[in-house]
Amino acid sequence: MSFNEDKTRVVTLADGFDFLGFNVRRYGGKLLIKPSKTAIRRIRERLRTELRALLGHTARAVIRRLNPIIRGWANYYRTHVAGEIFGDLDAYLWRLTWKWAVRSHANKPKSWVFARYFGRFNKARQDRWVLGDRQGGSYMHRFAWTNIVRHQTVWQGASPDDPTLADYWAWRRSGSVLPINNTSLRLLAAQDGCCPICKTPLFAEQPQTPSDWAAWLTAARTTITIVKPATGTPDEAAHRLIHAACSGPALLPAYQPTGLA
Numbered sequence: 001m002s003f004n005e006d007k008t009r010v011v012t013l014a015d016g017f018d019f020l021g022f023n024v025r026r027y028g029g030k031l032l033i034k035p036s037k038t039a040i041r042r043i044r045e046r047l048r049t050e051l052r053a054l055l056g057h058t059a060r061a062v063i064r065r066l067n068p069i070i071r072g073w074a075n076y077y078r079t080h081v082a083g084e085i086f087g088d089l090d091a092y093l094w095r096l097t098w099k100w101a102v103r104s105h106a107n108k109p110k111s112w113v114f115a116r117y118f119g120r121f122n123k124a125r126q127d128r129w130v131l132g133d134r135q136g137g138s139y140m141h142r143f144a145w146t147n148i149v150r151h152q153t154v155w156q157g158a159s160p161d162d163p164t165l166a167d168y169w170a171w172r173r174s175g176s177v178l179p180i181n182n183t184s185l186r187l188l189a190a191q192d193g194c195c196p197i198c199k200t201p202l203f204a205e206q207p208q209t210p211s212d213w214a215a216w217l218t219a220a221r222t223t224i225t226i227v228k229p230a231t232g233t234p235d236e237a238a239h240r241l242i243h244a245a246c247s248g249p250a251l252l253p254a255y256q257p258t259g260l261a
Contacts, residue, residue: 021210033080040085043073043210047093051100060133061116063099066093067141072213074146088144097131097140150179170201184226187241197246 011017016025021039029198046069054062070093074086101117102110121132132139152172160169170193188202195202202224207213211215225244 012089021076023140035077035080035085039077039210040089043069043089044092051096055100055103058133059101059131060136060138062097063131063133063138063140068217070141070143071146072207072215072217073210074209075213076142076210078146078148080148083144083148086146089143091188093130093140093143101131114175179249183239184224184241187226187239191241195243195246197238197242201240201244 009017013024013026013031016023018024018036018038021036023034023036025034033081047066050065050069051062054065069179074082077085089191101113105113105116116134117131118129119132119134120126120128121130121137122145125145130139130142154172155165158165158168191202193201193203207216223244224241226239228239
């Protein structure tokens with residue numbers, strides 16, 4: 001490996017520097033790592049561009065398109081100082097979604113627009129300004145709903161390619177909180193992160209960039225599924241989180257898929 005002299009510079013921590021979408025800088029003697037201004041500008045541009053392209057589409061289409069982007073970006077930056085930035089992005093996104101809703105129904109009063117698209121769709125939040133789909137019940141996620149979870153330092157010299165450390169890396173994966181619904185999280189913990197059919201990890205590899213996280217969340221809907229007894233037994237312990245490819249009738253005749261949010 002060699003340095004690229006055109007891209008290499010020497011700075012003090014008081015000035016800070018950007019690396020992999022993060023800004024590393026010392027503030028009053030305390031080192032803080034935050035999302036960089038460039039990364040924030042990119043996500044704002046992405047949200048603005050997506051909503052412009054979705055003008056005239058249904059709320060369900062908007063939610064389905066933006067939720068993986070929002071949750072993916074928030075999940076990538078949740079391990080550092082990002083709470084205030086998440087709040088700012090939520091305010092910006094709300095302005096975009098309100099403008100989208102008003103423009104989609106230019107001849108309707110704003111009270112009608114609000115009643116159609118906004119409400120307390122997330123029962124766990126006392127927020128009546130959440131964009132949602134009244135027919136399907138889906139709603140748009142917020143950046144601030146992703147909890148800040150500090151990054152846990154990797155053991156010195158620990159490599160994912162070292163077969164003797166397989167248990168260590170499995171333990172690290174099991175300790176990370178994935179951006180999936182609470183039911184799936186409970187099942188994932190109960191199953192030690194493995195598919196009960198093929199006995200392999202359900203989420204073996206995790207993304208390394210915001211765009212990869214968005215793609216990962218979109219793909220998870222079709223590659224992972226929750227199954228329940230076809231007889232309708234209300235026993236939650238009978239539910240399983242499995243690979244979609246493992247849900248064939250020959251392998252799991254007593255179960256039917258219900259999907260993964």
